Amino acid sequence: xxxxxxxxxxxxxxxxxxxxxxxxxxxxxxxxxxxxxxxxxxxxxxxxxxxxxxxxxxxxxxxxxxxxxxxxxxxxxxxxxxxxxxxxxxxxxxxxxxxxxxxxxxxxxxxxxxxxxxxxxxxxxxxxxxxxxxxxxxxxxxxxxxxxxxxxxxxxxxxxxxxxxxxxxxxxxxxxxxxxxxxxxxxxxxxxxxxxxxxxxxxxxxxxxxxxxxxxxxxxxxxxxxxxxxxxxxxxxxxxxxxxxxxxxxxxxxxxxxxxxxxxxxxxxxxxxxxxxxxxxxxxxxxxxxxxxxxxxx
Amino acid sequence: xxxxxxxxxxxxxxxxxxxxxxxxxxxxxxxxxxxxxxxxxxxxxxxxxxxxxxxxxxxxxxxxxxxxxxxxxxxxxxxxxxxxxxxxxxxxxxxxxxxxxxxxxxxxxxxxxxxxxxxxxxxxxxxxxxxxxxxxxxxxxxxxxxxxxxxxxxxxxxxxxxxxxxxxxxxxxxxxxxxxxxxxxxxxxxxxxxxxxxxxxxxxxxxxxxxxxxxxxxxxxxxxxxxxxxxxxxxxxxxxxxxxxxxxxxxxxxxxxxxxxxxxxxxxxxxxxxxxxxxxxxxxxxxxxxxxxxxxxxxxxxx
Amino acid sequence: xxxxxxxxxxxxxxxxxxxxxxxxxxxxxxxxxxxxxxxxxxxxxxxxxxxxxxxxxxxxxxxxxxxxxxxxxxxxxxxxxxxxxxxxxxxxxxxxxxxxxxxxxxxxxxxxxxxxxxxxxxxxxxxxxxxxxxxxxxxxxxxxxxxxxxxxxxxxxxxxxxxxxxxxxxxxxxxxxxxxxxxxxxxxxxxxxxxxxxxxxxxxxxxxxxxxxxxxxxxxxxxxxxxxxxxxxxxxxxxxxxxxxxxxxx
Numbered sequence: 099x100x101x102x103x104x105x106x107x108x109x110x111x112x113x114x115x116x117x118x119x120x121x122x123x124x125x126x127x128x129x130x131x132x133x134x135x136x137x138x139x140x141x142x143x144x145x146x147x148x149x150x151x152x153x154x155x156x157x158x159x160x161x162x163x164x165x166x167x168x169x170x171x172x173x174x175x176x177x178x179x180x181x182x183x184x185x186x187x188x189x190x191x192x193x194x195x196x197x198x199x200x201x202x203x204x205x206x207x208x209x210x211x212x213x214x215x216x217x218x219x220x221x222x223x224x225x226x227x228x229x230x231x232x233x234x235x236x237x238x239x240x241x242x243x244x245x246x247x248x249x250x251x252x253x254x255x256x257x258x259x260x261x262x263x264x265x266x267x268x269x270x271x272x273x274x275x276x277x278x279x280x281x282x283x284x285x286x287x288x289x290x291x292x293x294x295x296x297x298x299x300x301x302x303x304x305x306x307x308x309x310x311x312x313x314x315x316x317x318x319x320x321x322x323x324x325x326x327x328x329x330x331x332x333x334x335x336x337x338x339x340x341x342x343x344x345x346x347x348x349x350x351x352x353x354x355x356x357x358x359x360x361x362x363x364x365x366x367x368x369x370x371x372x373x374x375x376x377x378x379x380x381x382x383x384x385x386x387x388x389x390x391x392x393x394x395x396x
Numbered sequence: 397x398x399x400x401x402x403x404x405x406x407x408x409x410x411x412x413x414x415x416x417x418x419x420x421x422x423x424x425x426x427x428x429x430x431x432x433x434x435x436x437x438x439x440x441x442x443x444x445x446x447x448x449x450x451x452x453x454x455x456x457x458x459x460x461x462x463x464x465x466x467x468x469x470x471x472x473x474x475x476x477x478x479x480x481x482x483x484x485x486x487x488x489x490x491x492x493x494x495x496x497x498x499x500x501x502x503x504x505x506x507x508x509x510x511x512x513x514x515x516x517x518x519x520x521x522x523x524x525x526x527x528x529x530x531x532x533x534x535x536x537x538x539x540x541x542x543x544x545x546x547x548x549x550x551x552x553x554x555x556x557x558x559x560x561x562x563x564x565x566x567x568x569x570x571x572x573x574x575x576x577x578x579x580x581x582x583x584x585x586x587x588x589x590x591x592x593x594x595x596x597x598x599x600x601x602x603x604x605x606x607x608x609x610x611x612x613x614x615x616x617x618x619x620x621x622x623x624x625x626x627x628x629x630x631x632x633x634x635x636x637x638x639x640x641x642x643x644x645x646x647x648x649x650x651x652x653x654x655x656x657x658x659x660x661x662x663x664x665x666x667x668x669x670x671x672x673x674x675x676x677x678x679x680x681x682x683x684x685x686x687x688x689x690x691x692x693x694x695x696x697x698x699x
Numbered sequence: 700x701x702x703x704x705x706x707x708x709x710x711x712x713x714x715x716x717x718x719x720x721x722x723x724x725x726x727x728x729x730x731x732x733x734x735x736x737x738x739x740x741x742x743x744x745x746x747x748x749x750x751x752x753x754x755x756x757x758x759x760x761x762x763x764x765x766x767x768x769x770x771x772x773x774x775x776x777x778x779x780x781x782x783x784x785x786x787x788x789x790x791x792x793x794x795x796x797x798x799x800x801x802x803x804x805x806x807x808x809x810x811x812x813x814x815x816x817x818x819x820x821x822x823x824x825x826x827x828x829x830x831x832x833x834x835x836x837x838x839x840x841x842x843x844x845x846x847x848x849x850x851x852x853x854x855x856x857x858x859x860x861x862x863x864x865x866x867x868x869x870x871x872x873x874x875x876x877x878x879x880x881x882x883x884x885x886x887x888x889x890x891x892x893x894x895x896x897x898x899x900x901x902x903x904x905x906x907x908x909x910x911x912x913x914x915x916x917x918x919x920x921x922x923x924x925x926x927x928x929x930x931x932x933x934x935x936x937x938x939x940x941x942x943x944x945x946x947x948x949x
Contacts, residue, residue, distance in 0.1 A: 140480045191671050198426050199674035201483060202626055205619050206666025213660040325615060329491055332484045340481065371495040374488045381473040381485055560794045567787035574747055574781075575799035576773035576862050680789075680842070 120354015121253030127334030127346035143207030148305030151177025181302025223320035339387030412597035414624030432493035437598025467591020629676030706755030730912035778864035788844035
């Protein structure tokens with residue numbers, strides 16, 4: 099019985115840690131979903147741009163010896179600029195209805211950013227300053243890592259701010275209008291390109307924060323983190339339902355918890371394999387995701 | 397000479413890989429799973445010749461069969477979603493396969509030596525060609541016989557009604573349904589055919605390169621696979637071949653002095669081409685231009 | 700031939716079609732008219748299976764269509780055109796017809812045989828006749844996207860006819876046409892009827908509807924408000940009100 103109890107605590111503990119860490123996936127998923135919602139397109143280079151933001155902030159932190167708090171802000175701003183650049187290079191000038199070309203261009207963008215990072219760092223991981231890593235709270239048999247809790251709170255605040263902007267301001271209204279009816283929105287005098295680039299920049303802000311959060315929680319930044327983050331972000335987006343922000347949040351936390359449980363039982367080598375398998379289970383049983391709308395009317 | 401032949405082999409294998417994505421692209425599907433099917437084909441064929449001691453042709457045949465079956469099975473859940481979701485699903489599948497082989501161990505002792513796939517360490521000593529005394533020329537010929545065969549079959553299919561049906565689905569799924577085409581069946585057929593060809597490419601690759609490593613089957617390879625037909629355009633199979641020669645011959649080999657910067661160039665190249673020619677380098681516009689130039693050239697010669 | 704029983708379709712809170720009953724006789728040209736947003740196009744989409752009905756039944760020649768996918772309905776003999784033309788723009792005119800032709804019959808042998816079959820044999824004859832019918836005889840090798848607007852409409856009509864349907868649904872085939880083209884279209888539709896097709900014509904251009912239909916149904920807000928012969932419909936009070944209720948249109 100004691101063994102069972104011990105096991106139970108261990109499993110729930112790892113689920114809890116995973117859910118906290120899952121907030122980074124949720125943010126990346128929201129970013130993918132925002133861009134999809136606005137343009138109906140996937141920006142595969144998104145997570146790479148987010149990580150590049152984290153790298154830039156790390157560079158500024160080291161070069162100027164900036165205070166720790168600045169890291170998240172700088173990362174967000176850099177990723178927003180990169181997001182806008184990705185929009186310009188991979189989406190802006192490609193015909194609207196050619197989804198495949200835009201997708202392909204953003205895959206090119208993913209490799210480009212990835213390679214630039216590999217070259218700039220010679221492919222080796224860099225230490226990333228983590229915050230509150232000494233802090234440790236004990237709640238009954240459980241322990242809560244300070245850095246994870248901090249990351250979770252940053253994610254919570256960013257999501258809150260995003261939702262406020264999206265549902266309580268004019269900018270958010272315009273974005274949602276374009277997402278729902280781009281022709282009608284254009285007739286009402288909204289500029290598609292302006293709202294699209296704003297969406298990319300806003301998604302970039304979130305991505306930059308998520309990139310820095312990931313690095314802060316893991317303690318390092320490495321180019322090999324880019325692809326898994328991209329894939330998990332996409333998986334979260336699909337599981338949550340393309341275009342659904344609440345879906346992305348729930349799916350992000352869920353994937354975070356799920357992968358930790360798998361890691362507990364099967365080890366880190368097999369972890370990502372099962373996360374991907376989870377996607378297929380969803381594709382079979384709920385192809386529209388948790389909150390996806392079925393598309394009607396052409 | 398061997399260096400040259402290796403390049404020719406690589407071009408042949410990558411052409412097959414590109415053609416496997418080409419078929420899917422005809423039906424309007426962008427699949428990032430081709431690297432996964434390629435990997436399955438490679439490991440299957442290698443296990444058959446190394447561990448079970450099969451001949452090369454039966455091994456390739458079974459590998460093609462298995463990857464075709466796998467593509468068919470993957471197609472079911474993947475095709476329930478459309479367009480961009482399919483990209484996510486196939487991307488995830490490709491990574492799943494890579495991670496599977498990262499964890500895949502099957503070691504057996506043969507004549508005192510341990511052989512077989514060894515997880516992270518990869519799968520080395522795939523020595524079928526060496527053990528059976530194949531010369532480099534014979535290996536290259538084998539690969540290119542398959543390349544020419546597959547190109548011929550696809551080119552031929554494109555002249556038939558089946559080819560037109562594939563393209564019709566790619567042009568407009570809804571309209572295809574309303575002229576009586578069973579869109580799901582067509583897409584499944586394309587998916588399966590793509591899997592078979594990718595499996596063929598993989599099984600040739602395994603024996604030509606003699607050692608498999610999960611690093612070879614990343615998203616980069618999947619991107620190569622779709623980049624060939626996209627850059628080459630889907631007007632005909634030769635576009636894919638030209639794109640492979642351009643990327644593998646010129647960009648990867650020709651610019652070797654640039655070192656790792658070539659991959660950076662690859663990313664930039666895709667972005668530039670998609671902006672300038674969103675329908676591929678060899679779209680119908682370019683083809684017409686080439687034809688008119690050729691015609692002018694010929695008529696001048698005659699007169 | 701076609702029987703629609705208490706058919707309804709909701710989009711979220713919007714009721715596009717409500718409790719509609721229709722009966723179309725074999726060999727008729729059956730007109731469906733109504734103001735914008737009255738559910739005409741939705742009706743076509745429901746009969747052709749583009750999306751499923753919320754409630755109700757559709758029977759075609761005694762067979763229920765409700766559980767059939769769009770391509771299966773074509774095989775059962777129901778073809779359609781689209782209000783906003785949907786050709787295969789990257790295929791040639793010839794290929795557009797080739798793809799549609801015979802998908803109702805066994806085409807396996809033809810499917811794997813060479814394109815050069817077209818030089819002779821029944822396939823070529825049949826498609827050439829279709830080209831002749833649509834006035835595109837000299838444009839067989841053009842890409843569909845290179846055709847003029849009127850030619851694209853004619854090709855789409857021919858493509859639908861090439862599936863050899865028994866029931867043909869035309870969704871505003873005269874939209875954007877000038878008078879002469881409309882008359883031309885009327886002639887073609889009659890010709891298709893002579894070939895044995897029953898036709899449901901959804902149209903705003905009254906000249907065409909009044910000129911060639913045998914019966915007309917008038918929809919408003921997704922419900923049937925009148926049904927009868929063209930002459931009777933012209934005089935119907937409720938129809939006039941429905942049209943006057945909205946500003947000048949078509």
